[in-house]
Amino acid sequence: MDDAHEISARDRFERLHREIRTRICLLDYAPGTRLSEADLAAEFGVSRTPLRRVLARLEGEGLLHSVQGVGTFVTDAGIEALEQTYRLRLELAGLVVRLDPVMPDAATLAGLEALAGPTRRLREAPDPRAFAALNMEFFHLMLGLIGNEPLREVTERMYFQTTRIWLKSVFVSRIDLRHELQIFEREIGETLDALRLGDVQAAALIQRAHLSMSFQRLRDG
Amino acid sequence: MDDAHEISARDRFERLHREIRTRICLLDYAPGTRLSEADLAAEFGVSRTPLRRVLARLEGEGLLHSVQGVGTFVTDAGIEALEQTYRLRLELAGLVVRLDPVMPDAATLAGLEALAGPTRRLREAPDPRAFAALNMEFFHLMLGLIGNEPLREVTERMYFQTTRIWLKSVFVSRIDLRHELQIFEREIGETLDALRLGDVQAAALIQRAHLSMSFQRLRDG
C-alpha cells in the first residue's frame, strides 16, 4: 500500500487492451494481419491466459476475429459495411448536441492548441503513422465534449471500427496524405474557433462535415 | 461431417453467451447477484477456462463486473445512468427510419401476431418472468426492422443495459405488472397495425413513445 507501483490484474488488462487497440488503430496491425498469441504473450511478459482475455475483449469490440487452428486476425470491412458505420457515426455526431453537450475545459483547449504545431510540422515530412496518432489524439479530446456516457462509448467504438480502415487508404496512397494533413489542420483550427466561443454545437457540426467529406474522399479515391 | 450434431468451440461459446445473457435479462440473475464461475462451469459441463471467456465478453458488454478475490457480479445502474441510456435509446429509435428501415417480412408479422395471444392470456395469471420473456421476444422481432447493422448492434446492447433494470422495478412491484401487461398488449397491437400498412416509420414512432413512457413510469413509480 506504498504507492502506485503495485499494478493489479485489472491494470495489466487495461494496459494490454489499450496498447493492442492502439496498434490496431495505428495500423501497426493492419486489417487482415494475423496475430500470434504466443508472441504477444511473450512480448508483454505474461502467459497466453490473460492475453487471451484481452483478445476476447477486442473480438467483442469487433476488432479481432479468432478461428481455431488458424489464427486470430485483425478484422477488415468492405465499403458497404463501412458506409453503414459512417452513416451511423454521422447521426451520432448530431446527437452530441441533443444529449448533454459539455463545455470544453481549459485542458481540452490547450490540448487542441498543442495539436496544431505537430500537425503543421508534419506537413513538411508527411508520415502516415504520425498522422494517425495525431488524428486519434484529436478524436479523444473531442470525446470530452460528449456528456452522455453511453453515447461516448458508442462513438468511440464506431471510431475504432472505421478510422483504421480509412487510414489504410491513406497508407496505401489511395488518398493523398499531404492533402489530408492540410484538411486536418484546418479542422483543428475551425474546431478551436468554435470551442473558444463556447459553441459546442458548431464544433459538432464541423466534425460532422469533416466526417462526411472524409468518407466521400475515401469513396472516390 | 455427418450433420449438425457436431458443435464447434464457437457454437459452445455462442450458446453459453446467449444463455447467460438471457438469464441476466430475465432477472434469473438480478443486478447485484454474484455468479460463481465454478458452479456455472459445472452446470454447463465445461471447465472454467471457456466459461471465463464468456464472462469476459459479458463484462465487455457492461452486464458483468469481476473483482479478483471477491467475485463476478451482475451490474446495476442508478437512475441517472439509466436516464442517460434511455435518452440515447430514444434517439436511436429515431434513427431507425433515417438509416435503412426494413419492411417486415411475413415471418416477423406472424411472430408478432403469435405474441398477442400469450400476452393476453398472461393478464389472467400475471407472471413477471413470463412477461420479461415476451418483452424480449417482441424486442428481437423489432430489431429486424433495423437495416443498418451497427445501429442494430448498438440498439440491442442498450436494450440489455436498461430493460433488466426496468424489469427489476416490475419484479419488486414498484411498477404494477397488470398495468404493464395491458400497455404491452396495446403496444403490440399498435405496432402490428402500423407494420401491416408497411409504415415502418409509424412503428418506430410507437416504439419511441412507449419507450419514453415506460421510463417515465419507472421514474414516478
Place this chain on the structure above:
DNA sequence: CGGGGTGATGTTGTGCACAACATCATTCTC
C-alpha cells in the same frame, strides 16, 4: 473487555500442458 493481528476459506487470476483443429508438404497408390 476491546482491538489488532492472523490464519482459514473462498474467489478470481495465471501459467502450463495437452487436446482439437486447419493447413500444407510429402508420399503412396493407381
Place this chain on the structure above:
DNA sequence: GAGAATGATGTTGTGCACAACATCACCCCG
C-alpha cells in the same frame, strides 16, 4: 503423372493446478 491419403507443423481451445487476493471469523495480547 495425377490425385488422394497421411503425417508434420503450427494455431487456437480446454482442463487443471496453483498463485494472488479479499473477506471474515477467531484468537491472542494489552
